[in-house]
Amino acid sequence: MASFAIIGAGISGLACANALAAAGHQVALFDKGRGPGGRMSTRRVDTPLGQAFFDHGAQFFTERDPDFQKTIARLEAQGAVGLWRGKFVRFGEAGEPDALGDEPRYVGTPGMNGIVRGLAAGLNPSWGKRVSTLSGRKGAWHLQVEAGEILGPYDQIVCAVPAEQVSDLLAAHTPAIGEQAEAIRSLPCWAGLFAFEEPLALAWDMARFEAHPVLDVISSSMNKPGRTGPVTYVVHGRAEWSTAHLEESADEIADALLKALAQICGPLPQPLVQSAHRWRYARVETHHGPGYVYDEDQGIGACGDWLSGPRVESAWLSGHHLGQALSA
Numbered sequence: 001m002a003s004f005a006i007i008g009a010g011i012s013g014l015a016c017a018n019a020l021a022a023a024g025h026q027v028a029l030f031d032k033g034r035g036p037g038g039r040m041s042t043r044r045v046d047t048p049l050g051q052a053f054f055d056h057g058a059q060f061f062t063e064r065d066p067d068f069q070k071t072i073a074r075l076e077a078q079g080a081v082g083l084w085r086g087k088f089v090r091f092g093e094a095g096e097p098d099a100l101g102d103e104p105r106y107v108g109t110p111g112m113n114g115i116v117r118g119l120a121a122g123l124n125p126s127w128g129k130r131v132s133t134l135s136g137r138k139g140a141w142h143l144q145v146e147a148g149e150i151l152g153p154y155d156q157i158v159c160a161v162p163a164e165q166v167s168d169l170l171a172a173h174t175p176a177i178g179e180q181a182e183a184i185r186s187l188p189c190w191a192g193l194f195a196f197e198e199p200l201a202l203a204w205d206m207a208r209f210e211a212h213p214v215l216d217v218i219s220s221s222m223n224k225p226g227r228t229g230p231v232t233y234v235v236h237g238r239a240e241w242s243t244a245h246l247e248e249s250a251d252e253i254a255d256a257l258l259k260a261l262a263q264i265c266g267p268l269p270q271p272l273v274q275s276a277h278r279w280r281y282a283r284v285e286t287h288h289g290p291g292y293v294y295d296e297d298q299g300i301g302a303c304g305d306w307l308s309g310p311r312v313e314s315a316w317l318s319g320h321h322l323g324q325a326l327s328a
């Protein structure tokens with residue numbers, strides 16, 4: 001039995017942790033976030049109509065791989081995941097929207113981070129721990145947390161964070177992984193978060209925009225399973241627009257995304273909630289194909305969507321396959 005420290009408790013880090021724990025290894029998970037989610041986070045906001053839930057990162061996920069399907073079926077039985085029976089459309093250059101493919105789409109319940117919470121059950125991740133440096137060697141790694149705390153020793157390290165944050169942690173110990181991570185570029189995304197007293201009159205639940213100067217996605221929580229409180233709307237700015245406006249304030253962005261929402265839906269009532277969240281590293285533009293990387297001499301592995309593709313399922317598969325390889 002070996003001990004592993006996993007940096008990052010998003011879906012890839014948790015998939016890796018589950019595979020290692022199932023093989024009998026000791027796993028310690030550290031995440032800088034205040035709670036579970038990563039890019040599958042859910043923000044809760046108190047309103048006079050009850051708590052509003054905003055899935056401000058990933059909107060849904062699909063399941064194609066048999067191992068992922070088994071995991072989703074288990075989480076669905078536990079009430080942590082549900083099928084989103086919504087209407088999904090795509091707006092092209094002009095005219096009426098087309099229906100998007102009818103592959104089943106799933107969400108976490110009661111918010112998107114329900115799936116991450118479900119995967120974390122029994123693993124007891126430590127939240128609010130931003131790891132800043134590693135020291136030591138295979139068999140005796142220590143982690144330094146930003147607050148100054150030193151954690152360890154651990155036999156091996158798994159780094160499950162976005163590519164842009166990998167090389168700072170790993171380049172000094174495993175230059176090959178550091179270089180691979182440095183070659184990756186992730187695109188940003190501004191997310192607008194809105195709620196109104198009454199639901200908006202939309203003929204669909206989620207729309208993808210292919211030719212809009214500002215919008216990428218508008219998504220409503222109306223028919224997402226397990227949601228309570230007011231209906232919420234998440235508006236994702238397209239990558240080019242988000243890049244051009246990356247350093248503007250959240251208030252300015254929320255105003256701009258609300259205007260873009262009104263262009264699509266018509267005049268809007270005064271919002272109950274209006275805010276914006278900046279995803280600096282939202283989705284990888286390019287990714288390496290191997291699924292995961294591992295430096296056996298150093299006992300350091302890395303997983304995440306930058307190694308497998310910008311989707312929830314790909315990120316899970318990356319962590320799952322790394323965990324299986326390390327267990328073997």
Ligand SMILES: Cc1cc2nc3c(=O)[nH]c(=O)nc-3n(C[C@H](O)[C@H](O)[C@H](O)COP(=O)(O)OP(=O)(O)OC[C@H]3O[C@@H](n4cnc5c(N)ncnc54)[C@H](O)[C@@H]3O)c2cc1C
Binds near residue numbers: 062131282315
């Ligand atoms: C706006 C947006 C929309 C998306 N839409 C979809 C969609 O509809 N469908 C889909 O399938 N996918 C979608 N995705 C992509 C999907 O969310 C990601 O591919 C997936 O969640 C990545 O998981 P991960 O575990 O690799 O990374 P993350 O979820 O980013 O997890 C990494 C974790 O590492 C932690 N961390 C980072 N640095 C440190 C450190 N130094 N110390 C400790 N912890 C650290 C972070 O807090 C985070 O929790 C979307 C993403 C975004 C942002």
